[in-house]
Amino acid sequence: MALHLVYHPIYSELELPPQHRYPIHKYRMLYQHLDQELGLGLHPHLQLHQPHPISIDEVKQLHHPDYIDALFSNTLPAAKMRRIGFPWSPQLIERTLTSSGGTKLTVDLAYQHGIGIHLSGGYHHAHHDFGSGFCLINDLALAARHALTLKGIDKVMIIDCDVHHGDGTATLLADNPEIITFSVHCDKNFPARKPASDIDLALPRDTTTEEYLDAFASILPLALAQHQPDIVIYDAGVDIHQHDELGYFKVCIDGIYQRDHLVLSLCRNASIPVAAVVGGGYRSEHQHLVKLHAQLIYSALDVLTQR
Numbered sequence: 001m002a003l004h005l006v007y008h009p010i011y012s013e014l015e016l017p018p019q020h021r022y023p024i025h026k027y028r029m030l031y032q033h034l035d036q037e038l039g040l041g042l043h044p045h046l047q048l049h050q051p052h053p054i055s056i057d058e059v060k061q062l063h064h065p066d067y068i069d070a071l072f073s074n075t076l077p078a079a080k081m082r083r084i085g086f087p088w089s090p091q092l093i094e095r096t097l098t099s100s101g102g103t104k105l106t107v108d109l110a111y112q113h114g115i116g117i118h119l120s121g122g123y124h125h126a127h128h129d130f131g132s133g134f135c136l137i138n139d140l141a142l143a144a145r146h147a148l149t150l151k152g153i154d155k156v157m158i159i160d161c162d163v164h165h166g167d168g169t170a171t172l173l174a175d176n177p178e179i180i181t182f183s184v185h186c187d188k189n190f191p192a193r194k195p196a197s198d199i200d201l202a203l204p205r206d207t208t209t210e211e212y213l214d215a216f217a218s219i220l221p222l223a224l225a226q227h228q229p230d231i232v233i234y235d236a237g238v239d240i241h242q243h244d245e246l247g248y249f250k251v252c253i254d255g256i257y258q259r260d261h262l263v264l265s266l267c268r269n270a271s272i273p274v275a276a277v278v279g280g281g282y283r284s285e286h287q288h289l290v291k292l293h294a295q296l297i298y299s300a301l302d303v304l305t306q307r
């Protein structure tokens with residue numbers, strides 16, 4: 001039983017001003033860390049895949065075509081680019097489309113093999129006609145809609161455990177009863193306005209590892225039993241970590257492993273495929289994020305080999 005990983009070098013290929021908040025190097029560092037620790041390409045339980053960019057037509061079926069045209073031609077008003085938080089460049093557009101293609105490919109791999117992991121993704125603050133918080137287009141919503149085109153997939157659940165609320169996903173999919181949005185987040189954190197997901201678990205600042213796991217574990221099995229999704233898209237953001245610079249929880253690294261293991265093992269026991277993305281995680285030393293994001297891969301390997 002192999003674990004299928006999706007990665008593209010373009011994820012870290014973006015020129016940003018010095019001191020920019022976005023941890024652009026973490027994707028390459030995570031890939032290199034996994035290669036050093038596990039030997040990608042040689043590991044008996046790992047298989048690597050490289051995605052293609054998602055088609056612009058597909059993006060325009062979800063987002064407003066005028067927004068996408070302006071975004072891709074660099075004619076968005078400056079205020080709208082500021083809300084996204086990146087300087088415009090052709091690299092940014094190519095990277096964004098490739099990352100969305102990666103989350104879509106991860107859904108296909110999960111559908112075929114049980115678990116797929118994308119070493120990028122989780123752009124949940126992208127809305128119908130504007131982007132925000134480093135998110136241009138919503139890969140989670142695009143991948144969920146793609147999943148519904150697969151034979152036997154009639155219901156999708158997006159479990160978003162990034163510390164920030166999945167506001168873009170919630171509004172984009174509000175009228176899609178076949179896609180259940182489930183956000184676990186900090187109640188006093190970005191975004192200020194938190195439109196309702198189908199399920200929202202809002203936890204206070206300073207939530208500890210034990211409190212986090214207790215709250216999540218008391219809701220997740222019920223949510224899965226009630227909605228019985230045919231596939232889960234899981235945002236495993238590590239900005240719940242106690243030292244994250246944009247999060248306010250006090251969750252330790254083992255808590256991240258336990259959370260990821262809980263999602264993956266519950267879904268595996270219920271024969272629900274999981275397409276996971278690494279999601280958010282913010283430290284000025286990008287290297288500090290690598291071990292946190294690696295917990296997702298370690299927990300997936302343990303679930304696959306039943307440890």
Ligand SMILES: [Zn+2]
Pocket residue numbers: 162163164237239280281
């Ligand atoms: Zn986040």
